[in-house]
Amino acid sequence: MAYPYRDDRETTTVLSRHMGEPEARTLSGWLERGGYEALGTALEMEPDEITEIVKESGLRGRGGAGFPTGMKWGFMPKENGRAHYLCCNADESEPGAFKDREIMRWTPHLMIEGCLIAARAIRAGHVYIYVRGEFFPVVRVLNQAVVEAYEAGYIGRSVLGSGWSCDITVHLGAGAYIAGEETGLMSSLMGGRAEPWMKPPFPAARGIFGAPTTVNNVETLASVPGIVANGSAWYRQWGSDESPGTKLWCCSGHLVKPGNYELELGVPLSEIIYDVCGGAPDGKRVRAVIPGGSSTPFLTADELDCETTYEGMQAAGSSLGTASPIVMDESTCLLSAMRRIAQFYAHESCGQCVQCREGTEWIAKILRRIEDGDGEMKDIDTLYDLCEQLTGRTICVLADSVVFPLRSSLDKFRDEYESHIQQDACTAT
Amino acid sequence: MYGNVKTAELVSLRIDGTEISVPSNTSVIEAAEAVGVLVPRYCYHPGIPSRPAQCRVCLVEIEGQPKLQPSCNISVQEGMVVHTASEEARSARRSVIELLLVNHPLDCPICDAAGQCMLQDYAFETRQLASRLNEEKLVMGRDRIAEDILYFADRCIICTRCVRFMREVAEDDALIVAQRGYRAYIDTFPGAVLDNPFRGNIVDVCPVGALVHEDFLFKARFWDLDQTASVCPSCSTGCNVTIDTVENQIVRLKPRHNSEVNSYWMCDHGRKHLIMSNRGLRPEAPLLRRDGKLVPTGWGEALTWVAERLREVSRGMAIVSPHAANESLFYFRTLLDRIGIAGGTFRVEQGEEAILPGFPKLQLRADRAPNASGAELHGFERFDGGAHSDPGGDAVAVLEDPLGELPDEWGREASFFLYVGNRLSPAARNAHAILPVTTFAEMEGTFTNFEGRVQRFHQALQPAGLARPAWLVLARLVSLLEDGGDGGVAAPTLASEAFQVMVRATPAMADLEWASVGLKGARLGSTEAAVPHAQAPAEGA
Amino acid sequence: MSRRIHPSVAGAQPFQLAERDPEAPLFESAEGQERLQAVLSRYPTKQAALLPLLGYANELHGWVSKQDMESIAERLDLTPAYVWSVASFYTMYNKHPIGRHFIQVCTNISCHLNGAQRVLKRFLEETGTRPGETSEDGRYTVIEAECLGACGFATAVQINDEYHENVTPERVSQILAGLDGNGS
The missing domain is CATH 1.10.10 (Arc Repressor Mutant, subunit A)
Structure with a gap:
């Protein structure tokens, strides 16, 4: 598999510079490309110095929530002598997102290096990489990289003779979207159902095995070596004050050139969709975009001139999420698309909270019924009401995740719903 | 619970406009209860330690918090202002109920839980009178969870109380949630059934009709049940129970909360044993031996006759049952003293023990009787050496021991054989007089449990025929013996009076008061008065 | 190994x-x-x-x-x-034996937009099975999968431990033929 599309902009190849180069997967190939230099730097730094640099860089969590990474690390207790853990969240399963998979399958050592530096910063002696169970080929690459790094002394007892030890274990998920939620991941890692838990306790106080734990996304961790090696100012040359750095964009749906692109944060969404990805194929017009993975609000074709920063996407009424625009052209039945999204969340609800367990399924059923031509106008009110009921009332945000696209599609494409209900016909062309 | 915590620091907060101070480790749902506000709850159960906060029906508004908070999971804080019934809290509650009904079969007319169902109650409270549901319901069917427990998956609201009772209280991880999301259900390992001796509690904690006892299935409607506070008579623990009866039949036993004895729980042996032991032939009128035959008669005649015969008795033996009430044992002792029979023995049926790990005080104890301690207290000796020896030519007086497993001719040679009991075994039929008395379920009285806790039970059933409480019968006999039957010495007519006579005459019981024994019992020799009618945190509405 | x-x-x-x-x-x-x-x-x-x-x-x-x-x-x-x-x-632990070739067709949103349902239908037709069923010869089990994380390469299909990307209904028979030739 060759990497499908490369963007040629010099400034935007921090994470993806070596994607598409099979040699970069091997330790020797990675070392030739300057690999593990940042780890060497980090080993000479005190944990809190590393955290400080990452704080200054303004790096924000790339798993969807955008929480400042340095601040998260700062929550970890400072005293030594107690077990701390780092979980690398490689359970990428947000529909639309396929960036972590790319990082792991092309540059696994970049992620490993990031894991080690982060582990040092939070005083963790063991890193669990929780990988989606479905990622068989990816895991093959990752496993090889971990074993190679162990054998060369980058992982394990006294990393590179520094006296600091850190283990890494690759841990496979088994088909549960909710294991990508921080506390769900920890429940799963401890050998349980991936059921999220109420915070507090926060992971930094009591995470896996009762010990302070930090959970970071793959892309977040992969961004760390560059920051440590080059400094926070270097990282801040890209993006905005609130959203510095670069981001991998996972572009899918109806696009001429779908794929993975690393771009500076802030590039207008329209530019990503039309200039980078070539817009919709066959000369069709774009009808709608879900910009940040399936759990973010829909944007119409007229709303794409927004700045792709965390704050910019919020201002546009959506969210950066995992930066995974799903593009739908004018031939798309948005009701059917929304139904498919709702069906996914119903399938993935862990089943603890009533709103999520019953509500997601009810929404999927209503949408399916409308799609089948048996809708009624009052269904629209019911759907709106369910949006209210499913927002902010559950342990985790899975229920909210279906509300974001649903409410926005009702707001922005009400005609689609009405047409299906009243004429049993789609407004798509 | 908040009532017992003395060490934690107190914090003040305001709940629905009422100020209250509670220990800082109190949850908001418990604090609300202390001001008389019962926040709806499904997954929360005061006897189950974990607080998963997953049913979301107890969400309340806390000023300063952007989102509603689960009151079961949030600890009180100084200055907290809680609104349990704000518009938003009520709307959230209403939506939880509506959502729970999405796949619920609404089969209340054939559901055992109807009338005591927390889904029904809250649906009514939140006025879910019309449904917006247009969809077909998911049908999951039913399953056998245990030999005696059925699981109706369609009624289940996945509050996981049952799972967490088994995991955290019974410490037997044999009941689980299988699958996930809307397809989730409660299950055992495929092919296995629950065989834990405390499994019946999962039916009690179920807030809806998902888990039901098969032997209660379709037996009675909740609103037709008469409920009586009582004490389980099946071992020496003396679990506090409620006896549910219909038309003078016991249909089930449910545990009644007592944090000093059984918490919210009881064992399965206790649940079943009483119902089983309730069967069998009962003497329904006093029987006197005339011309070699037992002849039924009235109480007046019987007591006069027995009293006369007892005056002639000088030596003999006595046998009592550890199933007899304290008051009965006391008056039996008084009678024996009067006629000059010393000592007396009792036998206690033994059985296998079982302990509830999450509340270890609750055990199915080897002594399968409720009042061995009471019998000892009144001067009777435990007798472990097989069968009672035959009285031969001496007199014999028996209180409530059924005399089963004895030879048919046992006691036939006795100079006088008085049988005060409620079973007619072949040996008992050799008596000169059979005075029919009530079982504990047909009377009021007290038992003393294994650790000297005196507990009251109330009358749940009408007596069989002319059967009367043994203490009443014996007290009458005593008074007849005292004054020759002219009524000069008053015998008690109420259990409370019998109790007062007993405690005044029994130094070990001197501290006890009928009222303070109340519904929760009191320890012998304990100076700390029990709080009458102390409220348990509520399990349901 | x-x-x-x-x-x-x-x-x-x-x-x-x-x-x-x-x-x-x-x-x-x-x-x-x-x-x-x-x-x-x-x-x-x-x-x-x-x-x-x-x-x-x-x-x-x-x-x-x-x-x-x-x-x-x-x-x-x-x-x-x-x-x-x-x-x-967890959905990945099979609760029943599966066919030698375990075919998971992603039908989630990005693949849905690119015709995943038609790909799934074609796999079912060509293998003569219904979703989740194993073909009589024990060769194939076809299921509908949630997002396989290859949204840019829709429709994504995973067969045993290999990903097949950009799958169209037209490519299905060729893919199936390849399975029996050299394994997967």
Whole structure:
């Protein structure tokens, strides 16, 4: 598999510079490309110095929530002598997102290096990489990289003779979207159902095995070596004050050139969709975009001139999420698309909270019924009401995740719903 | 619970406009209860330690918090202002109920839980009178969870109380949630059934009709049940129970909360044993031996006759049952003293023990009787050496021991054989007089449990025929013996009076008061008065 | 594998689907013991080894049987019921034996937009099965999968441990033919 599309902009190849180069997967190939230099730097730094640099860089969590990474690390207790853990969240399963998979399958050592530096910063002696169970080929690459790094002394007892030890274990998920939620991941890692838990306790106080734990996304961790090696100012040359750095964009749906692109944060969404990805194929017009993975609000074709920063996407009424625009052209039945999204969340609800367990399924059923031509106008009110009921009332945000696209599609494409209900016909062309 | 915590620091907060101070480790749902506000709850159960906060029906508004908070999971804080019934809290509650009904079969007319169902109650409270549901319901069917427990998956609201009772209280991880999301259900390992001796509690904690006892299935409607506070008579623990009866039949036993004895729980042996032991032939009128035959008669005649015969008795033996009430044992002792029979023995049926790990005080104890301690207290000796020896030519007086497993001719040679009991075994039929008395379920009285806790039970059933409480019968006999039957010495007519006579005459019981024994019992020799009618945190509405 | 499995990745070896042996003992073999000990060495609790060992059973046998759950429970001091609770939560542990070629067609949103339903339909037609059923010759099991994380390469199809990307209905017969030629 060759990497499908490369963007040629010099400034935007921090994470993806070596994607598409099979040699970069091997330790020797990675070392030739300057690999593990940042780890060497980090080993000479005190944990809190590393955290400080990452704080200054303004790096924000790339798993969807955008929480400042340095601040998260700062929550970890400072005293030594107690077990701390780092979980690398490689359970990428947000529909639309396929960036972590790319990082792991092309540059696994970049992620490993990031894991080690982060582990040092939070005083963790063991890193669990929780990988989606479905990622068989990816895991093959990752496993090889971990074993190679162990054998060369980058992982394990006294990393590179520094006296600091850190283990890494690759841990496979088994088909549960909710294991990508921080506390769900920890429940799963401890050998349980991936059921999220109420915070507090926060992971930094009591995470896996009762010990302070930090959970970071793959892309977040992969961004760390560059920051440590080059400094926070270097990282801040890209993006905005609130959203510095670069981001991998996972572009899918109806696009001429779908794929993975690393771009500076802030590039207008329209530019990503039309200039980078070539817009919709066959000369069709774009009808709608879900910009940040399936759990973010829909944007119409007229709303794409927004700045792709965390704050910019919020201002546009959506969210950066995992930066995974799903593009739908004018031939798309948005009701059917929304139904498919709702069906996914119903399938993935862990089943603890009533709103999520019953509500997601009810929404999927209503949408399916409308799609089948048996809708009624009052269904629209019911759907709106369910949006209210499913927002902010559950342990985790899975229920909210279906509300974001649903409410926005009702707001922005009400005609689609009405047409299906009243004429049993789609407004798509 | 908040009532017992003395060490934690107190914090003040305001709940629905009422100020209250509670220990800082109190949850908001418990604090609300202390001001008389019962926040709806499904997954929360005061006897189950974990607080998963997953049913979301107890969400309340806390000023300063952007989102509603689960009151079961949030600890009180100084200055907290809680609104349990704000518009938003009520709307959230209403939506939880509506959502729970999405796949619920609404089969209340054939559901055992109807009338005591927390889904029904809250649906009514939140006025879910019309449904917006247009969809077909998911049908999951039913399953056998245990030999005696059925699981109706369609009624289940996945509050996981049952799972967490088994995991955290019974410490037997044999009941689980299988699958996930809307397809989730409660299950055992495929092919296995629950065989834990405390499994019946999962039916009690179920807030809806998902888990039901098969032997209660379709037996009675909740609103037709008469409920009586009582004490389980099946071992020496003396679990506090409620006896549910219909038309003078016991249909089930449910545990009644007592944090000093059984918490919210009881064992399965206790649940079943009483119902089983309730069967069998009962003497329904006093029987006197005339011309070699037992002849039924009235109480007046019987007591006069027995009293006369007892005056002639000088030596003999006595046998009592550890199933007899304290008051009965006391008056039996008084009678024996009067006629000059010393000592007396009792036998206690033994059985296998079982302990509830999450509340270890609750055990199915080897002594399968409720009042061995009471019998000892009144001067009777435990007798472990097989069968009672035959009285031969001496007199014999028996209180409530059924005399089963004895030879048919046992006691036939006795100079006088008085049988005060409620079973007619072949040996008992050799008596000169059979005075029919009530079982504990047909009377009021007290038992003393294994650790000297005196507990009251109330009358749940009408007596069989002319059967009367043994203490009443014996007290009458005593008074007849005292004054020759002219009524000069008053015998008690109420259990409370019998109790007062007993405690005044029994130094070990001197501290006890009928009222303070109340519904929760009191320890012998304990100076700390029990709080009458102390409220348990509520399990349901 | 000719060399010992490194403990760091011992719980993450999903590579043997093509060589699975439903009859192989789970732990009563040198390899099984090695795998068990290696996995256990990576976690502070035995329970944490549950997913890796369920994965191992799934990988070795092609599915997780009652017997597998019981023997894992025994090794980890868990109850079989608990193991069932966890195993049933996750969709990847097959609860029934599956065909030699386990075909998972992603029909989630990005693939949905690119005709995944037609791809799924074609796979079902060509293999003569219904979703989740194994073909009579034991060759194929086709299921509808949730997002496989290859949204830019829709429609994504995973067959055993290999990804097939940009799959169209037209390519289905060619893909199926390739499976029986050189394995997957």
